[in-house]
Amino acid sequence: MSAAPALPDEPAPDGAAAQPVSGAETDVILRTEGISKRFGAVVALRGIDMHLNRGEVLGLVGDNGAGKSTFVKILCGFQRPDEGRIFVEGQEVEFHAVKDARAVGIETVYQDLALVPQLTVYENLFLNRELTSVGKIGVLSRRRMRHLARQYLDNIKVNMPDLDQEVEMLSGGQRQAVAVARATRLNARILLLDEPLAAMGAKESALIMELVKDLSSQGVSMIVIDHNYAHLFALCDRLNVIQQGRITVDTRVADTSVEELTELMVRSFQRQLLAGQEALGEIAV
Amino acid sequence: MAQAAVTTSDRTPVSPAPPAKAGRGVTPASILGWVIRQREATVIAITILTIIYFSIRTSAIYTVDNTIVTLQYVAPFIVIGAGEVLMLVLAEIDLSAGQVYLTAPWFVYWFWHAGLPVGLAILIALVLSAAIGLVNGLITVWLGVPSLIVTLAMTFGLYGLVLVVSSYTQEQMTWTRGTPPASPVQTPPCHGYPLPASCVHAPSWSHPSPYFYYSNILGIGGWATICWALLVLAVIWFLLKHTRFGVHVTATGGNILAAAEAGIPVQRVKIWCFMIISTVAGWIGILDLIRLGSMDPGDYGLNIVLPPIVAAVVGGTALTGGRATVLGTLIGALFLGILEDGLNLTGVSANYFYLLEGIIILVAMSLNLQLGRFAVRFRR
Numbered sequence: 001m002s003a004a005p006a007l008p009d010e011p012a013p014d015g016a017a018a019q020p021v022s023g024a025e026t027d028v029i030l031r032t033e034g035i036s037k038r039f040g041a042v043v044a045l046r047g048i049d050m051h052l053n054r055g056e057v058l059g060l061v062g063d064n065g066a067g068k069s070t071f072v073k074i075l076c077g078f079q080r081p082d083e084g085r086i087f088v089e090g091q092e093v094e095f096h097a098v099k100d101a102r103a104v105g106i107e108t109v110y111q112d113l114a115l116v117p118q119l120t121v122y123e124n125l126f127l128n129r130e131l132t133s134v135g136k137i138g139v140l141s142r143r144r145m146r147h148l149a150r151q152y153l154d155n156i157k158v159n160m161p162d163l164d165q166e167v168e169m170l171s172g173g174q175r176q177a178v179a180v181a182r183a184t185r186l187n188a189r190i191l192l193l194d195e196p197l198a199a200m201g202a203k204e205s206a207l208i209m210e211l212v213k214d215l216s217s218q219g220v221s222m223i224v225i226d227h228n229y230a231h232l233f234a235l236c237d238r239l240n241v242i243q244q245g246r247i248t249v250d251t252r253v254a255d256t257s258v259e260e261l262t263e264l265m266v267r268s269f270q271r272q273l274l275a276g277q278e279a280l281g282e283i284a285v
Numbered sequence: 286m287a288q289a290a291v292t293t294s295d296r297t298p299v300s301p302a303p304p305a306k307a308g309r310g311v312t313p314a315s316i317l318g319w320v321i322r323q324r325e326a327t328v329i330a331i332t333i334l335t336i337i338y339f340s341i342r343t344s345a346i347y348t349v350d351n352t353i354v355t356l357q358y359v360a361p362f363i364v365i366g367a368g369e370v371l372m373l374v375l376a377e378i379d380l381s382a383g384q385v386y387l388t389a390p391w392f393v394y395w396f397w398h399a400g401l402p403v404g405l406a407i408l409i410a411l412v413l414s415a416a417i418g419l420v421n422g423l424i425t426v427w428l429g430v431p432s433l434i435v436t437l438a439m440t441f442g443l444y445g446l447v448l449v450v451s452s453y454t455q456e457q458m459t460w461t462r463g464t465p466p467a468s469p470v471q472t473p474p475c476h477g478y479p480l481p482a483s484c485v486h487a488p489s490w491s492h493p494s495p496y497f498y499y500s501n502i503l504g505i506g507g508w509a510t511i512c513w514a515l516l517v518l519a520v521i522w523f524l525l526k527h528t529r530f531g532v533h534v535t536a537t538g539g540n541i542l543a544a545a546e547a548g549i550p551v552q553r554v555k556i557w558c559f560m561i562i563s564t565v566a567g568w569i570g571i572l573d574l575i576r577l578g579s580m581d582p583g584d585y586g587l588n589i590v591l592p593p594i595v596a597a598v599v600g601g602t603a604l605t606g607g608r609a610t611v612l613g614t615l616i617g618a619l620f621l622g623i624l625e626d627g628l629n630l631t632g633v634s635a636n637y638f639y640l641l642e643g644i645i646i647l648v649a650m651s652l653n654l655q656l657g658r659f660a661v662r663f664r665r
Contacts (some may be wrong), residue, residue, distance in 0.1 A: 017536060030625065094470065099548075114543050114546065115540065115543055116536045116539040116543050116607070117540065117608035118535055118538075118608055119535055119539060123532055127532070127544070127547040127549070128346075128533070128536075128544075128547040128548045130532055130548075131529075132529055137528065138528045138529035138530060139527055139528055140527055140528060140532065196639045205453065
């Protein structure tokens with residue numbers, strides 16, 4: 001019987017996405033302080049200080065094992081940090097479970113995990129939030145759901161000709177769009193996107209990129225994890241490089257280039273390699 | 286795409302009209318396409334062909350008597366099949382439904398024999414049927430034992446229970462205690478179907494027996510079972526297609542991770558479905574007891590549960606979960622009934638019977654799959 005949640009409240013004015021790197025405190029929607037995590041002897045994160053501005057798309061770059069995914073798991077409430085604090089809109093929060101993160105508007109979008117292939121587009125959008133009539137028996141109000149789904153998708157400019165189509169019949173990009181739309185429809189203000197452009201053609205990628213831009217202009221903030229620099233440069237406003245459990249570089253996309261970033265990563269990789277060889281050498285001696 | 290928005294939102298929930306693509310309108314080709322796209326289309330076609338074949342071979346198939354007998358035979362298939370649809374959507378299976386169908390009448394008999402009123406005995410039997418489903422569900426969900434094994438074990442267990450308690454003796458349900466009324470009056474048979482031997486005294490409003498209720502309140506004479514079967518089928522169809530619960534069942538079967546992520550209580554959904562199929566199987570078993578009036582402890586549940594599963598699968602329900610058609614299950618059950626009845630009427634030797642049935646089911650199913658693949662291409 002609950003009414004469909006409307007768009008995220010108070011969309012930020014256009015241009016919010018283009019805020020300077022060190023945004024004013026009022027515009028920081030998510031901030032972490034000294035997040036650390038170790039698994040036994042392995043130190044995954046050594047004090048991550050990160051901030052995310054409202055309506056911003058932040059890319060997380062880093063090698064495998066640099067701590068990206070651990071960090072994201074902590075942000076979405078799946079794991080708890082050993083140390084450190086998380087602030088959402090200036091208020092300190094503590095996540096004991098995924099639903100705690102969800103309650104403050106942080107949602108992770110997995111392309112295939114989130115949707116039921118045999119249900120239609122609008123049924124997926126309203127999954128477990130179905131609109132019903134006749135009280136407790138829960139008879140579906142399909143017409144109302146279709147209508148609101150259409151309205152919402154139009155709002156975030158997702159082009160979905162047939163809402164009655166089963167998600168199984170959709171392309172990868174369309175599925176991603178449905179998954180993202182579902183998360184934001186449920187008032188997610190911060191989206192964590194895990195490789196949103198993986199295995200997508202040019203047309204599909206364009207669809208998702210447009211969606212990400214539209215959402216960020218409406219005030220939804222996003223953190224994107226991807227290995228592909230081209231994707232990150234196309235999607236993000238700002239990039240954070242995570243190396244060995246620390247944020248080593250914080251730069252606006254406009255201020256850097258794929259080449260520069262690649263070189264940076266390669267150089268640090270060589271440094272590590274060298275350090276490793278030296279360490280091995282010492283052991284040998 | 287604003288146009289598309291209007292047309293989709295204006296469409297009623299169950300849209301019988303072919304969804305016309307914008308600008309093309311309704312053409313014979315689009316109607317044909319719509320028909321082929323329906324998951325039940327092939328099984329309907331196969332059933333119609335079967336009816337035509339047998340009606341050419343024999344005229345007996347059209348008599349009211351024969352229709353009633355066939356439908357009474359098919360009714361448990363329809364009910365258990367509809368329950369299995371819920372199971373199959375969840376990518377689970379309940380093999381014990383057939384044994385529950387056979388055991389519920391024994392529950393009624395035992396409690397009635399112990400001195401309880403018939404109505405109360407029936408109620409207790411239904412509660413016990415639901416409890417069997419609950420146990421199936423709990424073991425499947427909590428201990429993670431595959432439902433195939435859990436319900437197979439339950440089948441053995443219930444079969445053994447009946448054998449032990451009944452001491453392997455058949456029982457007649459007379460519905461009367463002590464001496465029957467002085468002059469038993471035989472009422473005329475209804476719709477050509479004779480009253481069971483268990484109706485010792487004339488059922489009337491002043492001396493109502495369960496059979497009296499059965500034929501006058503639960504349905505009209507011999508049509509009672511089929512009326513109930515269709516009612517159960519309609520309820521399960523409505524549940525699956527038009528309620529929140531139905532969406533949750535489909536979601537749980539289609540992508541259990543996504544369903545759980547969205548906050549659907551997937552375990553509870555499964556347990557409910559186990560309870561639903563067990564309860565309806567028990568109920569249709571009790572109805573058949575009232576109709577037939579006798580019970581044989583040697584009857585084995587697997588013989589009864591397999592045809593409904595075949596009916597569901599022939600009807601277009603996938604064994605892999607997430608996809609189901611209740612209507613297809615009805616047609617599938619009718620197909621099996623008509624096939625068996627037709628083979629009987631055309632005088633096929635009992636020795637060839639199962640051989641033929643097996644071959645025909647395989648052929649029908651293969652056809653179904655091939656046409657289904659064709660339909661998917663149309664659906665895109």
